[in-house]
Amino acid sequence: MERDGEAKIYHEFFRSRYHHSFIAVDPSLGPLVLSVCLEEEENKLRVILRMKECSLHGTFSLSLFTNMPSAVELAKRLCDKVTVPKFDVVSYLKAPVLITAFDEHRVSSNFKFGVLYQKEGQFTEEDILSNNEESEKFRDFLSILGDTIQLQGFTGFRGGLDVCHGQTGNEAVFTSFNGREIIFHVATKLPYTEADPQQLQRKRHIGNDIVALVYQEGQTPFLCDVIKSHFLHCFVVVRRVQREQEAGGVAYQVSVTAREDVPPFGPVIPDPPLFTDSLQLREFLLAKLINAEISCYKAEQFNRLELRTRSSLLESLHNELFTRSRCMMGDPSVAVAPPSESTRGPSEGSGGFIENFKRAIRVRSHSFETLGVPRKNAGNSSQKPKVDKDAESDSSGTTELKDQASPQEEI
Structure with missing residues (x-):
């Protein structure tokens, strides 16, 4: 990763x-x-x-x-x-x-990803988000990703899901991977509203994820602009393929599509893009999803927000180090709030770097939830999905472009 x-x-x-x-x-x-x-x-x-x-x-x-x-x-x-x-x-x-x-303010040990279930003949967001029944094959796939947990009283990373009052459904899929906790916003497990064709209760969570996984049944292609969201920048698409018995039986075909300003990321999709071993598929998908989110944060929209957060945090860090150092040197002109006051807001005195740090992260999280970036038209290259010209006829409708090792350090 x-x-x-x-x-x-x-x-x-x-x-x-x-x-x-x-x-x-x-x-x-x-x-x-x-x-x-x-x-x-x-x-x-x-x-x-x-x-x-x-x-x-x-x-x-x-x-x-x-x-x-x-x-x-x-x-x-x-x-x-x-x-x-x-x-x-x-x-x-x-x-x-x-x-x-x-x-380390950018380093996260927790991740949340959307999971969409697309059946044969479903082309629209409304169709996909309205699926309620989970086929046995879809449940088998979810078991590869992680464990189905009861949300009530859950103490692990919850990714914005309600663990007290059941307002976001009763179940979710959760796993740990290389020291990271991952929760999946599975569309079929989120609340369904009969009178709402847009299924905003589901869209509220999946539409605010950065990366989503799409499980396909059938040959209907998935088009990345079907799910309208300012935040979703990458989709990892998985389709179950039934092969001849002598060829190994069941396999999973994987492809990836991302917005054009998302840098390439690993691991590289194999050629052919088929997985017959469930453990290998799990390892590949979890690494791919995590790396996808890391790369998505380098896209223009998120990078601007990150720079604002970093600037605010650095200024706060400098001021805190300056004040605390002067105080330690015995400068009587410098007043530092005692630890008991460290939770005060900026209008009530100095809250300290840690509180300013938490505040900036909260502001950044709030910005991710409410960022009103005008949706660009399809002619704008920054919104176009990456498409491999040699694979445009692929029945899944998605593929991998520039799928190579990221310039980031790997572990």
């Missing part, structure tokens, strides 16, 4: 070693947070420079310097746009906790 390699660098290389962090406000770049670690056994310096748009990481051999370089010199080696004359030292003892929270 793929991961954000940048996010874990500080935790992996700095937290367990002696290191220093520095802060500054650049006239053009804004808040800067620099961390420097001396790796004596390899005679090198490891450096991270955090800016509003990104974090830069590098290692430098000590042989490059006559004397130990300053924070400014190291920052300029990573980014030549840095113009500050000096950095302030961070002396707050709990700074590593705050810095780690910032670096």
